[in-house]
Amino acid sequence: MIVELGHFALILAFLVAVVQMVVPMVGASKGWTDWMGVAIPAAGAQFLLTAFAFLALMHAFVVSDFSVRLVAENSHSLKPMIYKIAGTWGNHEGSMMLWMLILTLFGAMVAWGGSNLPPALRARVLSVQAGIAVAFFAFILWTSNPFIRLANPPIDGNDLNPLLQDPGLAFHPPFLYLGYVGLSMAYSFAIAALIEGRVDAAWARWVRPWTLLAWVFLTIGIAFGSIWAYYELGWGGWWFWDPVENVSFMPWLISCALLHSAIVVEKRDTLKSWTILLAILAFSFSMVGAFVVRSGVITSVHAFANDPDRGVFLLLILGAFTGGSLMLYAWRAAELRSSAVFGMVSRESGIVFNNVLLVVATLVVFFGTLWPLIAEVTSGRKISVGPPFFDLAFTPFMVAVAVILPIFAMLPWKRGRLGRAARSLRVPGILALALGALAWQLQTGRSMLAPIGIALSVWLVLGAFTDLALRARAGEAALSETARRLRGLPRADWGKALAHAGLGLSILGIACITAWASEDIRVARLGESWPVGAYTLRLDKVEAAEGPNYQTETATVAVFRGARQIATLHPQKRFYPVQRMPTTEAAIDRGLTRDLYVALGDAQKDGGWAVRTYVKPMANWIWIGAMVMALGGIVSLTDRRYRVGAPAPRAPRGAVAAE
Template identity: 65%
Template sequence: MTAELGHFALILALCVALVQMVVPMVGAHRRWSNWMAVGDMAAAVQFVLVSLSFAALMWAFITSDFSLRIVTANSHSAKPMLYKVTGTWGNHEGSLLLWVLILALFGAMVSWFGQALPAALKARTLAVQAAVAVAFMLFMLLTSNPFDRLEIIPLDGNDLNPLLQDPGLAFHPPFLYLGYVGLSITFSFAVAALIEGRVDAAWARWVRPWALLAWVMLTIGIALGSWWAYYELGWGGWWFWDPVENASFMPWLLAAALLHSAIVVEKRDTLKSWTILLAILAFSFSLIGTFIVRSGVITSVHAFASDPTRGVFILLILAIAIGGSLTLYALRADRMRSPNAFATVSRESALVLNNVLLAVSTVVVFLGTMWPLIAEALTGEKVSVGPPFFNITFTPFMVALAMLLPLGAIMPWKRARLGRSMQPLWGMLALSVALGALVWSLQTGGRMLAPIGATLAAWIILGAIADLAQKAGGWRAKPSIAWARLSGLPRAEWGKAVAHSGLAILIFGASALTAWELEDIRTINPGESVELGGYTFTLDRVEQVRGPNYFSDMAFVEVTRGGEYVATLNPEKRLYPVQNFPTTEAGISSGALRDLYVSIGDQQPDGSWAMWTWVKPFANWIWAGCIIMSLGGFLSLSDRRFRVGVAKSRSSVAVPAE
């Protein structure tokens, strides 16, 4: 009965979404306030109904209701409770319901917290958001019903994919979807603005916090996925340019560009057309990511094994959402030109260049991801595009972006002088280069990757410090005056400095790890040792242990340095008997400056074990950088300007209805 209630609630939610899609839009066109007000009530009701549907599905997983096809295919009575709960979204149908739940949540949040929004803009935004929800609910009910019953109820289920039975990946999808789907609101704002024909500083101020929230959630989601791949897959890497990794990375890049472009619209009332396009493209790439994950056209450890025919439905959604919004953009964008001009050397120009670098980087990743599919369709031959391509083509744009950040942040609006803007940064640049030279002189090899990473990281962090110092009145300002000015800075300024510093830490961690990691692969007998990077890894023994729903060969590897005990690592080779699926659990000793990383393979005929050993310098700096970037985003979101009514804009551009 619970499943039927969930199914019925989902159907009712679809009906409410249809009302929300039509009535507020008509009301906004006719200027009927009572019709526009329907959008607020419908958004809240839709969220409640979808929440009930999702709760019903989760209850089916918790209680192991194997009469549901989805529970039988993705759960088991012996599975730990955490993974029974998270198994709700560890499959195609359940994750799609989570997607719709978050869509409804963001629509409801606009209804709850958008009291200061112009009534017509709010009504149109809620209507567009509902249209996206209608498309996905139809997709789910027609092709991917999570409440589909089985005629014959089995005694037990097939278990969840063992790779997903991990805390890191358990919480990875919700954060990722909060980012993916969060961009739907910026998309809805953009389409609503195009329909209304009005884009101004007030609109940008409303869009920025939603774009920032989506970007922060994407950052957390991507970091969780990277962390999971690092310790769960046992391959020693943290990023492989997998198609599904790229599917989340592309919207992240465009969301970052959207954030910076919206700043220009808010502060200078220009770049309106470009900002609207970025809002459309960011969510469009989220939809493309959905197609990549769910269509069955690619094979990935992250992808849902799904019927390729569902990809046709997703392509239809893509065609309507992307094609329709871009067509509307083509009709309206040329009428949103701003009369405000800016010099070639200015903060506006720096932000435009920032946007170009991020957008071109996205195109590079997109082409590398889709080229194997395109080549196979055109020639019939299978080709692969691996990490070397992405590293060579993507890295230069990120280096250029890192070089630009401090200068762009410190430049004045409208018109700047390059020499004057660089004046507070020359000392920081000298310190950064000196640090890079020191790193180069201390390293044992001649690779330039780590010194370049250290230079760029120091340049970004010291540049952020210089920017704050300028806002405090300069290095010679009295401490009391400097403190008063810094205390009065908007939190968004502090958030910007923290987020940029997080990016710097990530850059250094990635470059240092890539340049300096040490690796050893061999077969080893119990009692034998491996010397690597000054550490001695001794395989003491391998024991068979039993988990709640798996069997494991657990190794005990003692690590010493200079004869002193460091750690005991316990890499595992697990077997989940329900699916007869093996997984590798790495043994890791984490530290601020290095990780000691060991994974084991199968036992050899002679009784030895395959063992991979790594010493990974600064590995945790990668995820620390992501955490700091997220904290910077949350700090900016707490800015009072994002929590109170929108200030009256200086100017706006109205477009006559066509």
């Protein structure tokens, strides 16, 4: 009965979304207040109905109701409870329900918390958001209904994909979808502004927190996915340029550009047309991700479905929203021109240069991801585009972004002097070059990757906080005065510094793990020792055991540095009988300067075991940097200008001015 109620709630949510799509838009165009007001209760009702439907589906997974086809195909009675819950979104239909829950949640947040928005703008934003919901509700109800019953239920289910039975995959999709789908709000604000024909500083101030919130969630979601791939797949890698990784990365890059561009609209009332285009592209790339993951056009370990009918439906949605919005953009673009001017050397120019680099980097990833499909359709040849292409084509653009960030962040608006900014950054520049040169001298190989990465990391981290120190007159004013000035800086400035520094920390981890990682693959017998870098490992035993829904062989590996034992690791090889699928559970001795990573392979005929051992220098700084970036976004969201939509009151004479 609960399942049928959930299905009925989903249909009602679809009907409410149709009303919300039409009535407020007509009301805004006619100036009818009552019609515009329909958007607020409709958005709330749509969210509550979708939440009920989602919880009804989750209840079916929790109680192992195998009369529901989706539960029978993706769950098992012996599965731990956390994975029964995660199984709700660990499949195509359930993940689309999660998509809709988040989409309607964002709409409800604007309805309930958007009292500072002009009524007509709020009505149009919620109407556009409802239009997106109508398309995806239709997709679920007609092609991906999660509530279908089985006439003859099985005694037990088919279990969840073993690769997804991990805490990282329990949390990774919700955060990723909060970012993916959260970008729909930037899209809705952009389309509403195009319909109104008005984009100004107030609009930018309203759209930035929604974009920033989505970017924070997307950053955390990508980081969780990277961590999962690092320890779960047993390859020792943190990023593989897999198509599904790429389609989550592209919206992240575009949203970075959008956040910077919206600053210019807010501060200088220019780049309005470009900012609208970025808002459209950000959510369009999110829909491209949905298409790639669910259509089967590209093979990936992360893909949910392989159904051409669903792919065609999603392609129609993508074409309608992206094509329609670009046509509206082309019609209105001439009205978004600005008379504001700025010099070639200015913060505006720096943000434009930053945006160009990010967008071109996104296009590199886009064409690299889809080129195998394009080549197969046009020439019939099957080709693959792997990490060597992406590393070579993508990396220079991100190096350029890292080089310019500290310099242009310190330039004033409208016009500035490059020499003055460079002099302010001479200490970070000298330290960055010195540490890069030191790394070059100390490394055993002669790869430039690690020295360049270390130099860029120092440059970004010190550059970010040098800007704050200069504005607080550190070293010039008394310590108490400097502290007072630092406290008076807008939180958005602190958030910007943290985000830029977090990028530097991630670059440090990426460069070091790529250039200096060492690997050992061998067959080891019980009691045998082997060296890896500065460490010696010994395989002491391998024991068989039973898990809740799997069989496992767990090794005990002692780790020595010199004569001292520093760790005992327990890598596992698991086998899930229902899915007939093995998985690798790597054991990692983590540290701030290196990870010691051991993965157990298959038993050999001579009695030994295949063992992979890696030493991964600075690996954890990749994810520390990502979390620092996300923290920067969270700190920025607490800025008063985003909470109340207005600048802070004018500070007393002598206080630090806002950015």
